[in-house]
Structure formats: C-alpha cells, structure tokens
Amino acid sequence: MKRISLLTMLLLVFMLFNLTPAYSDELFLKDGSIIECKILNYKDNESYRILFKDGSVVTYPADKVKSFKISDATLKDDKGETLPAKSDSGTTTETNSNQSNAPLPVIKQEKGETLPSKSDSVNPTRIDSYQTIAPVPARQERTESPVKFLASFSIVISPDYRDMLDDAYPEADVTGGYGWLGIDLGAQFKVVDNLTISPTVGLLFNYVSVEYEYYYGSSYIGKETDDYLNYIVLPRIAARYKFISSPISPYIGAELNYNEPNTGSDRYELESGGLGYGVFIGFSPTENMILEAGYLYVPVEWNYKGYDFPSDKNNIGGGVLIRVGGAF
Numbered sequence: 001m002k003r004i005s006l007l008t009m010l011l012l013v014f015m016l017f018n019l020t021p022a023y024s025d026e027l028f029l030k031d032g033s034i035i036e037c038k039i040l041n042y043k044d045n046e047s048y049r050i051l052f053k054d055g056s057v058v059t060y061p062a063d064k065v066k067s068f069k070i071s072d073a074t075l076k077d078d079k080g081e082t083l084p085a086k087s088d089s090g091t092t093t094e095t096n097s098n099q100s101n102a103p104l105p106v107i108k109q110e111k112g113e114t115l116p117s118k119s120d121s122v123n124p125t126r127i128d129s130y131q132t133i134a135p136v137p138a139r140q141e142r143t144e145s146p147v148k149f150l151a152s153f154s155i156v157i158s159p160d161y162r163d164m165l166d167d168a169y170p171e172a173d174v175t176g177g178y179g180w181l182g183i184d185l186g187a188q189f190k191v192v193d194n195l196t197i198s199p200t201v202g203l204l205f206n207y208v209s210v211e212y213e214y215y216y217g218s219s220y221i222g223k224e225t226d227d228y229l230n231y232i233v234l235p236r237i238a239a240r241y242k243f244i245s246s247p248i249s250p251y252i253g254a255e256l257n258y259n260e261p262n263t264g265s266d267r268y269e270l271e272s273g274g275l276g277y278g279v280f281i282g283f284s285p286t287e288n289m290i291l292e293a294g295y296l297y298v299p300v301e302w303n304y305k306g307y308d309f310p311s312d313k314n315n316i317g318g319g320v321l322i323r324v325g326g327a328f
Contacts, residue, residue, distance in 0.1 A: 025037055025039040025069060025071055026068065026069045027048060027050065027060065027068050028065065028067045029065060030064055030065070030066045031064075035050065037052050038050065038051040039070055040057070042062075043062070045062055045063075046061075047059045047060060047061055048060045048062060048065065145190075146189065146190040147187060147188070147189055148187065148328055149327065149328050150184070150186045150187055150188045150198050150200060150325065150326075151185055151326060152183070152184045152323050152324065152325025152326070153181075153184075153324055154180075154182035154184070154321060154322060155181060155182070155322045155323075156179050156182060156317070156319050156320070156321055156322075157178065157179040157320040157322075158178070158179045158180060158315070158317065158319035160315045160316050160318070160319065161178075161179065161180070161206070161316045161317070162177050163314070164268075164302055165177040165208065168265070168267050168268045168304070169210055169267065171212070172210050172211055172212045172213075173210070173211045173213075174210050175209040175210075175211070176207055176209055177208050179206070180204040180205065181205055182202055182204045183203050184201070184202040184236075184325070185202075187199060187200075188327045194242040194243075194244075195241050195242075196239070196240050197237065197238070197239055198237065198239075198240065199236075200236055200237075201233070201234070202233075202234035204234055204298075205229060205231040206229070206230050207228075208227070208230060209225060209226075210225065210226040212224045212225075228263070228264030229264050230263045230264065230265070231261075231262055232259050232260065232261045232298065232300070233259070233260040234257050234258075234259050234260075234317070235257065235258055236255050236256060236257035236258070236278075238253055238254065238278070239254055240253040240282065241253070242284075247284060247286075248284050248285065248286065249283075249284055251282050251283070251284070252281055253280050253282060253292065253294075254277070254278065254279050254280075255279075255280075256275060256277055257276045257277065257296075258272070258274070258276070259272050259273070259276060259298050259299070259300060259317055260272055261300050261316070268302050268303060268305060269304075269305050270300055270302050270316070271301045272299075272300065272301070273299030274299055275299075276299055276317070276318060278294060278295065278318075278321060279294050279295055280292045280294025280295070280321060280323070281294060288326045289324075290323070290324070290325045290326065291323075292321070292323040292325075293320075293323075294321045295318070295319075295320065295321060296317075296318040296320075296321040297318045298315060298316065298318040299313055299314070299316075299318075300313070300314065300315075300316035301313045302314070302316065
C-alpha cells in the first residue's frame, strides 16, 4: 500500500509539472531588452501573443522584436503551422518585418516606473512580469497645404517717382511722393517641394500735397494747396524657391507685373509703360510669415495734360521693395 501511494504521489507531481505552462520562452527586443514569458501564438510579421507569469496575456508588435527563443514545439503561427522547437541549447529564431516602426508599448514594473526604451548598460534589461501597458500615440506628421491664402503689406522707396513730381511742379513745394505704400491679396500654390507660385493683385498708393505761393512783384499775396491721391493697380505673379525643405527657411523669388496707374492731379497724367518685374530675397521666421527685400521695376509713362510732346517713361511705381506678409 505504501508503495502504491508513493507511486500515485509521484504521478500527480509529474502531471502537475507538465500541466504548468513553462515560462522559459524569450523575446529579444531591438532595443536590447529581453522578455521572459510563454509565447502562445505568432502572427507572421504582425504580433506575438505572450503569457506572463502573473497570468496576463499581451499581444506584442512584431516589428519591435529582433528574435525569439521557444522551449517546445507547441508554438503555432497564424496559419496553424507549428514553428521549429529548440534544441538542447535552445533555438533562436530571427524575425523579419517590413512594416513601419509602430509605437512601442510602455511596460511598467510593479512600482510603476517606466523601463528605458534603450539599455544604457552592457547587460540587456530582463522583463519577467507584467504590470501595465500604456500605448504611446503615434506622432502625426503635419503636411503643408498645397494652396494658401496670401496677404502682404509693402513699402516701395521710389527716387524716380520723386523726380517726376519735382519736374511736374518746378514752382511749388511738394510734400510726399518719396515712394508708395502697398497691399497685395492672392493665393499661394505649391508646385513641387520648395517651389511655390503666387498670383496676386496689388495696390500701390501715395498721398501728395502741392503748395503754391503767389507774389505780385515782390509782394506776397498768398498760397494755395492742392492735395490728391495717386495709385497703381498692380496684378502680378511671383515664384518663390526655398533653400531647404522646411516651413522656416530662407528663399529667393522673382515676379512679373503689369500696372494700371491713376492720378488725381490736374497737372499731369499717367499711363502704363508695359510689363515690369521684381527680384527679392526672403525669409520665413514662422510657418506662415514672410519677410522680403528686393528691387521692383514698374514702368509708368507721364506727361503734362494737354501737351503733345513725347512722354517720359520712368520706374515711377518701382524702387527698393520691403514686404511683410503671411500665407494661411
């Protein structure tokens, strides 16, 4: 009887030992960590389904695993085929994944401390228990819109414009007329990387005050003031090329323009002189802001009203350009 009881106890111990799942499988991660667990299932190039000692079952992404070692031949893939069993020294199987790098779950120890993503020591980090897995959200890459609304304000310092006013009023004092203020509205289209095209409609304007003084002989009689507005409608198309592929970048640009000038003066008249151009350099200190400086050529013909002699053609609408704007 004692011999039978002893055999029965040995048989029960053997059965319990074989029914208890082994935790000698290992996952070798690409960051150097090693996870000790029981590998339940492997889905090709996607995930591992693993069992920790505390009974927790976790699905782990395959693209974070460099290789794995199994202790028996019970591991099956998603097609139901049995993966090779280890030899006496253990079989290590390399995994190959063509997937993009997915976010790695954060594995925490019992004290709630997050394990480092990369091991700083020579010995790899071993993970043999499971506490908490918190998914790290994937980083969303911002894509730049191919079409943006463009608005800008500009100052044009124009020596030719000032010379024209001095020639038109040799007997009077002219206030203003040193240049133009401008505003542009339009759109910006991304053609290829680093290159954009911007069709816009601009308006250059300037306020002029002319003061006449009247004398009778050497006696001062009085003065008269004539105030009016000059403006130029300026449709144009500009191209900008960035030196680096970044929203914050220096760039160069060029434009073609055509002008339609108008004046409130009773002394002279203005007419378009044809196509003009502009060249500039710029910088984007923020994603939406532009700062530019360059040279603008806007040819305009002018003549005294009622005269038939040939008109003068000058860069009346152009000069040194300073522009600030934004694309939204």
